[in-house]
Amino acid sequence: MTDDTVADLDAVARELDRAHVFHSWSAQSQASPLVIASGRGCRVWDHAGREYLDFSSQLVNVNIGHQHPAVVSAIREQAELLTTVAPATVNLARGEAAERIVARAPEGFRRVFFTNGGADANENAIRMARLHTGRDKILSTYRSYHGNTGAAIVSTGDWRRVPNEFARGHVHFFGPYLYRSEFWATTPEQEAERALHHLRRVIEAEGPTSIAAVLLETVPGTAGILVPPPGYLAGVRELCDRHGILLILDEVMAGFGRTGRWFAFDGYDVRPDLITFAKGVNSGYVPVGGVIIDEPIAQTFDDRVFPGGLTYSGHPLAMASIVAALDAMESEGIVDNARAIGETEIGPALADLADRHAVIGEVRGEGVFWAVELVADRETREPLPAAAVGRIKAALVERGLLPFVQDNRIHVVPPCVVTAEEVAEAMAIYDEVLSTALEGES
Template sequence: MDSTLSRQEILDISRETTLYEWTSQKAMKPLVIDRAKGIYMWDADGKRYMDFNSQLMCVNIGHGDQRVIDAVRAQMEKVCYIAPTVATTSPRAELGQLLKDITPGNLSKAFFTNGGAEANENAIKIARMYSGRHKILVRYRAYHGATAGAITLTGDPRRWAAEPGIPGVVRIPDFYPYRAGKDLDDAEYTASVLNATEDIIQFEGPHTIAAMIIETVVGTNGILIPSAAYIKGLRALCDKYGILLICDEVMSGFGRTGEWFAVDHWGVVPDMMTLAKGLTSAYVPLGATMVTDTIAEYFEDHPLYAGLTYNAHSVGCAAGVACINIYKEDKLVENARAMGEIVKAELAKMKEKHPSIGDTRAIGLFSLVELVKNRDTREPLTPYNPRPDQLGPMPAFNAFLRENGLFTFVRWNTFFVNPPLTITEQELREGLAIIDRGLDIIDAAVA
């Protein structure tokens, strides 16, 4: 290690002086990471791990790309910070143009934020200002961030401690065909979800609803991939009732699904799209709320009541410019698409082999395995929001992965396969083989 602190000193001081997120502090047993490069990271003892979750689905271009480091350093040597309301910079202009070029349809202007949660916060504010309405439609199987508004939009248990939250949030049905015992393209199931959604719109009063916000592909709540009919059906409902459609592409954007943005798979253009994570591959914090030219035009004559000290931060924008150019130069979107086909095929083989696998879902390098006690009943391996004593074999499975040099996100009865978009076929198959062996632990527990 370059630091003069030992591994244990780092753990002890971190424990004594900092708070870890989403956990009781006594339960936290973090890795101590010393360095990272490409798809790999090394801990303080020199042990190497394959990063099979791009950390939090964000380090899309891999760790330690010198081109981003150089771009950030060069910008810091010129100017680190300028107040966003009184001046602009070249990186802000360049990134704005790049985003306009790669986002779909008439999405044309970006409001820059510090990350995804703030992008969603400002999308809500913009929707309410633009529409003159106040309600926001959201789903339970959703995560939109941890700030006050975004956590209310979130449907999973992470919102409970922050309730009652902001007013005006209304839940609509999830699209989860596996849990309903249906195929992805089951027309009857899709129609039932859309009809129930329309009922709620009518019960709430369309004239009171500003926007519907969805993760285009649901992330940490299950990699729930929509059917074409469902996603287009939501767009049609929003058009019918004059409701703005906000697509949260914080996780699914920037090549993660094998297209620039997940909406591109189905030809849907939202009224707003929120971005972060892959925008800078998490080298520095940055998010963005993209709006259509129609919404942007409204604010030509109306004040935009939104602001952040670090809005359009020049260093963050420089990192964003560098990242987008890397996606293009290295053909990372295309690689995600090709490697994603391998992931889909290999996960399907694992499902045939391992009786504990209930379902596998993959789109590009955005994929998940859902584990069950019984395939016929689809009973989850763990209950919803399990206590530590209800996790069954999941901790042992996670420990096996770590012991064998693979890091990924293990949550409840699921685990994720979301490596950096730079991964090669050989690296991918090496990591999947580790997972394949680890699943024997789950099978034994289920049997």
């Protein structure tokens, strides 16, 4: 293939995209996305062969890395056998996928309702909670993202909720975030205690018997990788138990290796009633998500119709990709790698960057799930302005690193298969950009 042909492919891709593709969360005339043609491991390329180190995992979902051969092979083999089948039928791949998933869940979780992604996983968990309890309200935090379907987007706390508030029965509260505490806390213990007091008062004010569930991201992701302080999640569980409220833990982003554990909640003293997942369960190779259901809730629908379903629930290609992905993650020690690389490489390297760059206000995270909070002033913790963050993002891409940038933060979220050498390569790029991108600013 000639250089001219390669250039033509990039040009054609851009032209077709501008002409026909409507991009999410974008003003269409301002969208100027990269062309991505191929990938392998922690790297992607455009048609011209320009390489990017993917420290975004796309949308924090490519946990196993790009083009893992075992997963690609499983999808190909399933496609040759049976490409699609109605969800009301029995399919071996679907049963095997469900078996692999519940094997990682706490005891008492035996069934999985499959969806097409994380948003409709949360949507259906909310439906199950309401039907099981006979109550209506769903409590969730302001700093959260739960997806872009009807109830999921209204459960979301960030700005995307506001133009989409068409669903009923949603109440928001503040979760813990010590760096920008809503509770004047100065220690993790204070933050947990005061955040729990706040939630208790919200429950009391809303009426406990009106609340079906509390919906939480175990570790809020898009909102800032907000690792919960010790005792917080256990305290939420206790409040739920006291009032007969279900606890739904959203593991869509944090699950399946991202925190260095199979589920993020494995690191905390908490057992949910419903678990939602997507992204890392098969690294997004085929769209899929689901709800893992505790047995008492599943039994609600033994003799009562569950009024929910999706044409592609348990799609065979997605199921085959789950089986292959989870088997490979186990046999290759990928979850252990995520934990170790976070402890020995990413965490120390980001702490070193924070020591040397005044623009970094805080670093937090675990596994391959980290946030670098950028500030204009460390004393006041004033967030770095959007224009400056935009320059940093552009400079990172220019130097061959794909970042995940949200508000005033860089989220350091490579695939779970990332190596120490790739971490060092990325840190050198972060270091260079933070040293040069803001030159001349006071």
